[in-house]
Amino acid sequence: MNCEVCDRIKNKKGIVYSTEKISVMIPENAFTPGHLIVLPNEHFPILEAVPDKIISEMFTAANKVGVAVFEALGAQGTNILIQNGTAAGQEKPHVILHVIPRKENDGLNLQWAPKQMNEEEMSTIELKIKDQVGSVGIIEEEKKEPVEEKEVEEVKEDYLTKSLERIP
Amino acid sequence: MEELTPEQQAQMRQQCIFCQIADGKVAAKKVYEDDKVLAVLDINPANPGHILLLPKEHIAIMPQMDDELIGYMGIVSKQLSQVLLRTLQAQGTTIFVANGVAAGQRAPHFMIHIIPRMEGDDAGLKPLEKKYSEEQILQIHQGVYEAIKRVLGDAIPPEKQPINLDQKETPKEEKPGTKEPGKKETPKESKKKASPLDDVSKFLTGQ
Structure with a gap:
């Protein structure tokens, strides 16, 4: 696995905070001074691959990191940005949540030109999306691992049969 | 609230x-x-x-x-x-x-x-990236360390800057006998050192 972000996490480069599942880091390539990133310690290439519990922890941490940069850097605002997929500008093959401190006239352009859509186009899209939101709002259960117990038993049996075999 | x-x-x-x-x-x-x-x-x-x-x-x-x-x-x-x-x-x-x-x-x-x-769409939101030096990363780390610790309850302290004989800057002064564990450079102190990073220090000192 050749992920430079994973390497940076492993080598603890520029990490300011870390839990079992996530880390907060100063990126090597930044949008603005004080830009911090929140990421899963485990390698996930896109947002959809990240388990719900980790996403939840990332957003909770991002909220607090936002407050921290506000206080520490005299920021007047913050942006949260996830570039999910190369079409959205994703540069590294690892999910990254950006916390970007902002000041008036800092020269950072995070705007878009709004498009005009007519009623029919909007309604078509509304229906398409509504049709597929059945699984939204349902949080994944954490996966359990019952397999381990079985393995332990098998090992025990081997040991017993082996010791039986030794008896002359 | x-x-x-x-x-x-x-x-x-x-x-x-x-x-x-x-x-x-x-x-x-x-x-x-x-x-x-x-x-x-x-x-x-x-x-x-x-x-x-x-x-x-x-x-x-x-x-x-x-x-x-x-x-x-x-x-x-x-x-x-x-x-x-x-x-x-x-x-x-x-x-x-x-x-x-x-x-x-x-x-x-x-x-x-x-x-x-979509690839090549005009929806923007793709800010340009600037590469940070190790020094810049250290300065940011020093600047946010205390706040992160306070808000998140824990933080990893910035590494002490190694004494580099090639640099023109003076090495850190060490008062003999008075080791203060956990004393970090304040953003103001790091600003006094020769640093070409005006925008970073301005941010850190709230200018």
Whole structure:
């Protein structure tokens, strides 16, 4: 696995905070001074691959990191940005949540030109999306691992049969 | 959050267009709703299918939100992103939040933007990156360390700067006998050292 972000996490480069599942880091390539990133310690290439519990922890941490940069850097605002997929500008093959401190006239352009859509186009899209939101709002259960117990038993049996075999 | 009287809350909700939408008083194209959040289509979208995900409760900016709700909104954002990829054949999604006018916040109600993206589209939100030096990274780390520790409850301290004989800067002074574990350079002290990074230090000292 050749992920430079994973390497940076492993080598603890520029990490300011870390839990079992996530880390907060100063990126090597930044949008603005004080830009911090929140990421899963485990390698996930896109947002959809990240388990719900980790996403939840990332957003909770991002909220607090936002407050921290506000206080520490005299920021007047913050942006949260996830570039999910190369079409959205994703540069590294690892999910990254950006916390970007902002000041008036800092020269950072995070705007878009709004498009005009007519009623029919909007309604078509509304229906398409509504049709597929059945699984939204349902949080994944954490996966359990019952397999381990079985393995332990098998090992025990081997040991017993082996010791039986030794008896002359 | 301050406690408001029912009358004050009602007044606040009347003055906020997104609360009005959540309360069903103003029409909107709702694509998802549950007891905590509401997702509607933006009428001036960056791309067709641009979703605004809002808490039903009136919350102006992210720091006002409790951990559980922001965590939940993160999960729903991921799930809605997945829906956009599937239903609109989007090739990617942008998840975006603006806290404060300086960050581009235009409405007084917190929202997460979930925007479907296509290769080469003109929806922007792709800021340019500038490469940081090790020194810059250390300065940022020193600048945010205390605040991160206070807000998150824990933080990893910045590494001490190694004495580099090649540099013109004087090495750190060490008072003999008085080792103060945990004493960190303040941002002001690091600014005094020869540093070509004007914008970084200005940020750190709040200029």
